[in-house]
Amino acid sequence: MDLQEAAIVGVGESRLGQHPGWSALALQREAALAALADAGLALGDVDGLLTSPLRVATWAMPCAVVAEGLGLKPRYMATLDVAGATGTSMLHHAAMAIASGQCDTVLCVNGQNLLSHSARAGAVQKMADAGWAHPDYEGPYGPLLPSLYAMLAQRHMHEFGTTPEQMAQVAVQMRANAALNPLAQKKEPLTVSDVLASRMITSPFHMLDCSVVSDGAAAYVVTRKDRARDLRQPPVKLLGQGYGYSHTYIGDSPDIVRTGAVQSGADAFAMAGLAPQDVDVAQLYDCFTITVIVELEDLGFCPKGEGGRFVQDGHISLQGSLPVTTHGGLLSAVHPGTAGGMFHVIEGVRQLRGQCGPRQVDGAEVVLVHGNGGIIGLHCTALLGRA
Numbered sequence: 001m002d003l004q005e006a007a008i009v010g011v012g013e014s015r016l017g018q019h020p021g022w023s024a025l026a027l028q029r030e031a032a033l034a035a036l037a038d039a040g041l042a043l044g045d046v047d048g049l050l051t052s053p054l055r056v057a058t059w060a061m062p063c064a065v066v067a068e069g070l071g072l073k074p075r076y077m078a079t080l081d082v083a084g085a086t087g088t089s090m091l092h093h094a095a096m097a098i099a100s101g102q103c104d105t106v107l108c109v110n111g112q113n114l115l116s117h118s119a120r121a122g123a124v125q126k127m128a129d130a131g132w133a134h135p136d137y138e139g140p141y142g143p144l145l146p147s148l149y150a151m152l153a154q155r156h157m158h159e160f161g162t163t164p165e166q167m168a169q170v171a172v173q174m175r176a177n178a179a180l181n182p183l184a185q186k187k188e189p190l191t192v193s194d195v196l197a198s199r200m201i202t203s204p205f206h207m208l209d210c211s212v213v214s215d216g217a218a219a220y221v222v223t224r225k226d227r228a229r230d231l232r233q234p235p236v237k238l239l240g241q242g243y244g245y246s247h248t249y250i251g252d253s254p255d256i257v258r259t260g261a262v263q264s265g266a267d268a269f270a271m272a273g274l275a276p277q278d279v280d281v282a283q284l285y286d287c288f289t290i291t292v293i294v295e296l297e298d299l300g301f302c303p304k305g306e307g308g309r310f311v312q313d314g315h316i317s318l319q320g321s322l323p324v325t326t327h328g329g330l331l332s333a334v335h336p337g338t339a340g341g342m343f344h345v346i347e348g349v350r351q352l353r354g355q356c357g358p359r360q361v362d363g364a365e366v367v368l369v370h371g372n373g374g375i376i377g378l379h380c381t382a383l384l385g386r387a
Contacts, residue, residue: 006095007228007235007387010039010221011346014111016334017185019215024054024112025069027217027336032070032109035219040232041105046221048076048097048106050090052338056117066109076103083373084285085243085380086110087218087341091369092241092382094222104224110339111217132375134249146210146288148250148375150202153290156257157204159305164204166308167289168195171208171331173316174286178328180359185212186332209289211330211340218342220349225387235387236349239366240274242267244379253377261298261370264381268368269300272383276300279383280364281351282322283344285372286329292316295370296324299381323361326351341371348384 012034014027028051036042051066059065063079076097082089087110094106132148133139156162172192178184190208198207228235244260247253269275276299284295293307301322302310310316316324327333327347330340348367350356367384
């Protein structure tokens with residue numbers, strides 16, 4: 001099965017930030033129509049649909065609810081949930097469906113009114129109630145999602161000397177990128193001192209080490225490569241892809257600072273016939289500042305234990321050796337739940353098209369997009385290139 005027979009031809013998003021009165025379905029419809037318009041296609045051209053469950057509504061069959069809401073009659077449809085890795089996993093599933101002849105054009109769409117539905121505190125509680133902690137050995141102690149990621153940060157600091165200042169630098173860079181993104185939720189300048197002075201959430205994380213909570217939806221359209229040549233935008237192809245799994249609950253991890261990104265990255269590079277040094281831009285999942293540091297190491301961009309210093313030395317800036325998460329990511333641009341990782345895919349596509357304006361990386365030809373799900377236990381890596 002040749003996954004390169006499929007190409008991304010349209011990307012789009014809804015309004016982002018906080019928008020009371022907008023339902024999850026309304027946001028998804030706005031994103032879907034934007035992605036189709038970007039490609040020069042209409043809803044009638046779609047015969048495949050991929051979406052994901054919500055935290056704000058009980059949809060027994062999410063893909064059916066979305067199909068009905070958009071007026072689609074797909075030949076192929078599924079509801080995927082690989083947590084934060086869903087955005088990159090959808091791309092892989094869409095490419096497989098097209099390569100196998102199941103359908104010709106897949107709409108991938110996801111999003112919800114996570115912030116307006118219950119405000120930031122309510123959204124954090126919803127995620128805690130979703131079962132990220134082991135029901136017998138972790139859940140009874142009441143950890144919130146940031147507390148479980150803080151264990152990763154504490155261990156990384158203990159083993160490698162990573163500092164709060166180095167983690168804060170990730171947040172500073174994401175905010176600098178977001179300031180160049182007209183759609184980003186947070187654009188006010190940040191300094192390392194600002195991050196360290198923000199409210200402590202769970203040691204060592206301050207508020208600004210943690211992702212935002214947003215209303216918003218994202219969508220992209222994948223179709224056959226031969227059809228893509230006749231559409232509005234230059235197509236982008238999937239060069240390589242891989243999955244990695246290390247644990248479900250953080251307490252089950254054999255080594256929490258070495259993640260499944262090692263496997264997902266290795267498989268994606270092997271499929272593409274590329275290596276980390278071939279990547280021009282890395283759209284890394286950034287739910288917490290430590291996540292970016294660990295992903296940089298496990299994907300092979302720097303040695304294990306050197307991620308903090310790699311960030312500190314400016315390598316992830318737009319002018320650095322490896323620009324990272326150029327739209328501002330989950331830390332500053334947008335994070336409406338499982339749709340968050342889809343915005344990384346969208347930004348990767350736009351970088352390859354040369355459409356990112358002041359945050360454009362000159363000459364970008366290979367983009368890595370990485371999604372992380374659960375408590376850094378599920379991983380999906382994709383390598384994108386110009387078709």
